Amino acid sequence: MTTMSDVARRAGVARSTVSYTLSGIRPISDEVRDRVHAAMRDLDYSPNALARGLASRRSGIIAMLYPLLERGISLSGRDHIWAAAEEARSAGYNMVLWTTAVDDIDGLGELVQQGLVEGVILMEVRHNDPRVAFLSDAGIPFSEIGRSCIEGVAPFVDTDFDQTAFDALAYLDELGHETVVFVNHPRSTIDSGYGLAVNFQAAMETAAQTLGIELLSIACDTQFRAGYDAFSELAAARPGISAIVSTNERALVGVMEAVRRLGLDVPRDLSVVAMLSSAETAESAIPALTTVSPAPYEMGRTAMASLLECLDSGVRAGAQTLVASQLTVRESTGPVPSRN
Amino acid sequence: MTTMSDVARRAGVARSTVSYTLSGIRPISDEVRDRVHAAMRDLDYSPNALARGLASRRSGIIAMLYPLLERGISLSGRDHIWAAAEEARSAGYNMVLWTTAVDDIDGLGELVQQGLVEGVILMEVRHNDPRVAFLSDAGIPFSEIGRSCIEGVAPFVDTDFDQTAFDALAYLDELGHETVVFVNHPRSTIDSGYGLAVNFQAAMETAAQTLGIELLSIACDTQFRAGYDAFSELAAARPGISAIVSTNERALVGVMEAVRRLGLDVPRDLSVVAMLSSAETAESAIPALTTVSPAPYEMGRTAMASLLECLDSGVRAGAQTLVASQLTVRESTGPVPSRN
DNA sequence: CTGTTAGCGCATTCAT
């Protein structure tokens, strides 16, 4: 391992000069800078992160806390991660992923007390999220993707659920649909305070009321069969349903299978709007799904940017950003069928 | 931030005594130990990881390199991560997830030169994986989940593809099936050297030959529609196909839809064996899928254990473990239909 | 513009 002293010796300068060449926080003559760079290259020098962190009290590491829930890391989760990691890197930080559970506060405590991470990004934020209270108390800079009930202690970025729900329902309203079925995540997920399940439910209800649409909400396990069963049941109880909105992708596949088994056709008899971010998934379905899609990449980027700003400024609270979803009309929606 | 000196002062002992009570590598009297522990508790002390790492030259951090590929992090990926992280933690290490791309060797270099990580676990190992050569040259301890063509430089753990393929085909053979369609990942994935795609293809061919089964392999994009189209085409060209094996879950859903559209029934007319690890997925399909399932948890645990052993012993090479898959018969397989 | 020096918080080698 080659150290800064080695570089200094070879370049014929003081250690601090090498340090300052690296950080650039004080002027260095071109000649010296070149000599130092040459020495670093010759010796294949690369600074020791631990030593740098210890001396500067800044580790350069941001942790993204991504609890591995039962649904695994979804496609949109991948985009969040990527975007945040890229944003971090372009600012000279490294991002690591920590998979401690939401309620493993001891684990979080250990992690954070060790002084390894400068800041934290929270994924899968729940309405009543113990991590938010803990980090806030501990004074660790953090930002949230999603939103907890404790506001003002940190920046967050979340999907604009109101806009999303309104756009989806307004579109169906234009097509003449008067009753819409909303397929949500299961009761247990809603109760645990999962943002998408809770906030989108509320947003759908508000939007339906505004538009004068009748909303039938069903909570459904994230499984093919659960969707299949739920829709079969509902269709028997309420024949003539003409539109579905769903955030529950796996259940939706089952719903659509049930629709087929009933001899119905999408979009002729039934319109489907899915809330999901992967265009690939939407387009590989038959028929291709009309979607309202959140913008995970934008969200990840923004969450990291807000956090880095907190680190720079020393201010804890920060930007509260809502990111709009986009409606993309594909083949799964059409005008309400005429009643004969 | 409270330091070791604070603890020492409060306990009325030397700094080194606190250090030794923490590490336990030299005898401490009960009385002093208690005093030190009390002081630590009172001051809510927790050791600084950067300082400890700098002084001991051991960061206690293992990095799992998990490039985010287009298929995202799958359900089995989640198990690998969980298992490895747990194993690490129980040995006093922390595991972080790094999402640098497979061919981002510069990024890996930076990461590793910084002295932040003591060891590395490679996921998504490709047959010709640049990371293997790099880490091997750099002398960084690592282990692989999957297998590259460079052997003997590090421990690895991989699915026993030969056993897996043989079990699947032998079961179909018993049921009387003489021709089996194998739905693999797309050509591009195979060409990139993705282990599952490459090795399982070879294993299937060998097993088919051994058993005297005719194998029809098709490479298929990981999309519903790709599977749908591929099977529709194949069924037209080769009517009377009675069995399918697939590693490509998303394509398989399309395949089964195509089967239905052709008026065929699973398992009456067609048997389906899926290679996937999630029992949940298998059971939520209609009909529930017969599977050969690899053991991702076991693999993740073993990979981490092997790595930690390398760290302890200082030896680079290590255990080469093949983990068996398990055949679980559900509702998607049955005897070959009689030809009239 | 550059050099000198004092820590950052801890592990570890000598002493005793």
Next chain:
DNA sequence: ATGAATGCGCTAACAG
């Protein structure tokens, strides 16, 4: 069984 002293590799005053 305990204490004192040195240094891990680097940053950031402080001097010039």
